[in-house]
Amino acid sequence: MLVSINPKYTRITDDPFPAVTICNLNQAYKSKAQQFSIYSFDYTIIQMLCKRDVNVTIADSITDWSNLIHLIHDISQPCSNMILQCKYAGLEFNCTELFRPIITDNGLCCVFNMIDPKFMYRNYNTSAAKSFANENYKYPEGYEPVDWSSEAGYPSDLPEKFIPMKTVGTGESVGLSIVLDVESDQYYCSTSDSIGFKILLHNPLEVPNMREIGLLLSPGRETKIRIQPEKVESERYVRYISKNARKCLFEDEERLDIYNEYTQRNCGVECSASEISETCGCLPHYVPRLYGNETTCSMRESNCVERIRLETMLLKNSRRDCADFCMPSCNDLSYMPSFFSAPLIHSGFENEKFAENISKAYLEKNIAVVNIYFKDTTYRNQKNSDYIGQALAV
Incomplete structure (x- = not known):
């Protein structure tokens, strides 16, 4: 081409x-984060978001992480x-x-x-x-x-x-x-x-x-x-x-599951999310739920999520190469x-x-x-x- x-x-x-x-x-707002008891679920989740040491016993007792988005909005x-x-x-x-x-x-x-x-x-x-x-x-x-x-x-x-x-x-x-x-x-x-x-x-x-x-x-x-x-x-x-010859995709040639329109960036988000879901058994909180019943990744899966996220960013790795899998758009604006x-x-x-x-x-x-x-x-x-x-x- x-x-x-x-x-x-x-x-x-x-x-x-x-x-x-x-x-x-x-x-997190300091005034809001400090309102929670150090033994509460919310405090534990905030520490996780801050990448700080977490009370593992409390974290393991949290069975539903689906309200994480609401907590992020609140704090x-x-x-x-x-x-x-x-x-x-x-x-x-x-x-x-x-x-x-x-x-x-x-x-x-x-x-x-x-x-x-x-x-x-x-x-x-x-x-x-x-x-x-x-x-x-x-x-x-x-x-x-x-x-x-x-x-x-x-x-x-x-x-x-x-x-x-x-x-x-x-x-x-x-x-x-x-x-x-x-x-x-x-x-x-x-x-x-x-x-x-x-x-x-x-x-x-x-x-x-x-x-x-x-x-x-x-x-x-x-x-x-x-x-x-x-x-x-x-x-x-x-x-x-x-x-394969033109090395680009028109917007109706690749159907995405989450997004209506194909772009290389949106495809990359889905590609990474798919790999995380298949390997870790959950979706990160910042990825929209397609059906609403997907499991939100907890602290227990955080290491798995980060490992797969980084692997899908690497070029020519053993896992699916999202950068190669998601072709550029034939019509694009940046x-x-x-x-x-x-x-x-x-x-x-x-x-x-x-x-x-x-x-x-x-x-x-x-x-x-x-x-x-x-x-x-x-x-x-x-x-x-x-x-x-x-x-x-x-």
Whole structure:
């Protein structure tokens, strides 16, 4: 297959703004974690989440780990506390409507512009899927969720306001601007060796891989993130070339069990989850339940889960190679960020309502300002086409 640069420019306003997922590195509010008796199930589970020594006798007596997601919601920093202010396309929004809570492999996070769960998950009507997707979340007034994919694009009959939102222009004034509070005094345990946030820009169709590729954001700094889109498109007749020859898949050529649309990332999540389920007999809490009756992995299976997870990440290992098994998408959209940051100054927030009771010391220790935007109105994408002698599909 011939890979070339498309001579025609693509306008950024034809695509959605990237999904943006943000996680506090803190896994539990100190004030909430310290309320539990050290002999309670909840305290024991929190120690497990924090990767600390656990009372094995208590852990072994826990027979049902299915409420782990609810506990994570209860003990984690809510999006309303994390995100103090948010603007998109020059308009200020209610941040709890712009950002949806989501359970990831890095704990409870907040995501902007992700496709609605009813379009993402194949069996969304199961109670387990709805619980995982936080069905009580409400979109900003007047906005409707719509289906979108890298291959089919947006539906032809778009409402006036919709999610995932399109990119509207260049520059930080019409990008996504947010103010974050890390609440460092509430730190109980961190997923890293630091205090701060993880952030990831990703395709709205995909679940974020926060643990492995999330990038760090520091409090006390303003960070500007410039976006460079990377798009792959395939000519229509590429479909008639054998899969092994073209080395990519169209979205209807591989049926996923959890997700409606095929992407390499979503396939990788399922591949790893399948290996964990077959070997360890359970599913990690951050993987949506397909039928609702799957067993949630307990502390007893944690070593098995981590071993299989790492094995499926390795290239050319003895176990199924998920990176090789999950081919790239023939039509794909991703976003490459460039980070620039500088220290915050307290005087810059004098006219902001949320900063009325914030001292200079608190600002420097807890507040992060992030501006995410495109710098160019157009870009050139990668185009897949055939060439003479290419093997055809049977």
